[in-house]
Amino acid sequence: MIRVLIADDQALVRGGFRVLVDSEPDMAVVGEAGDGGTAAALARETRPDVVLMDVQMPGVDGLEGVRRIVGDPELSGVRVLILTTFDQDDYAIEGLAAGASGFLLKNTDPAQLLHGIRVVAGGEELLSPGLTRRLIARMTTPSAVDHSVFDQLTTREREVVALAAQGLSNEEITRELVISPATTKTHISRALAKLGARDRAQLVALAYRHGLVQPG
CATH class of the missing domain: 1.10.10.10 (Winged helix-like DNA-binding domain superfamily/Winged helix DNA-binding domain)
Structure with a gap:
């Protein structure tokens, strides 16, 4: 069973992701957070396999949330998949630099999102289709x-x-x-x-x- 924590400042978005994830027989949502700080705290309590992390949230944003999770030795097994409405390379670069395992847009097809969760939970990195070439061009x-x-x-x-x-x-x-x-x-x-x-x-x-x- 893949344990998933959802971090997004919009309750409606969190609810949609929860329904999608909980509909899968091999996945379960173990918590919801409205900002990056709460996500990191909940991750310590629930020990999810994957955190779906929004980038732009009030208070502690998603990138800082990634840093707190990745920087906590007790959460070494937790993987973070960044989800955002913004198709901007800077977010991907910052997120990967902070230690995120993947990056997808919120308008990604539901099947692709579920696939992404499984890929990241399995220990692989995942980048949004179409983003890889632009990202690497900027990183090199x-x-x-x-x-x-x-x-x-x-x-x-x-x-x-x-x-x-x-x-x-x-x-x-x-x-x-x-x-x-x-x-x-x-x-x-x-x-x-x-x-x-x-x-x-x-x-x-x-x-x-x-x-x-x-x-x-």
Whole structure:
């Protein structure tokens, strides 16, 4: 059972998310919060697997809420998925820098949102479709193409990294390459270790910075 905490300053929005999440047999809402500070406090009480965090809330906003949750050693297993009506790269960059595991717009299709919760609960990062290329373009600086940084990767590992850089989740990579989910996770883990990347976002940044894939 995936335990979900919802943080949004609008009760109607929280109610809609609650109905959607509770309708799934493998999910349950364990709490609601109207600001980031309350969300962090409730996270300590309820120990959710995933926090759906709005960005713009009165008082303590969602980004600060992310920082408080990620910075609490007792909440190391809690993952945060940012939800916002604002399709602005700055929010995504700040959110990921604060430690969020994903970023989706509130107008995302319900099925995609539920999929996103499962992806994040499973330990992966998730970016809104269409946002990845713009985000990475801002996170990286132009440099001469240097593929040599990927010489230590196997051909399959390169393929997996390239697909991750295009915004595909592990599940989608598994289908694309017709390999097992365990094999996909192994390739991602080995690529992270070989390239010295902290997380998936940094791995994607390397792919763009060194020309493994191109924006656009």
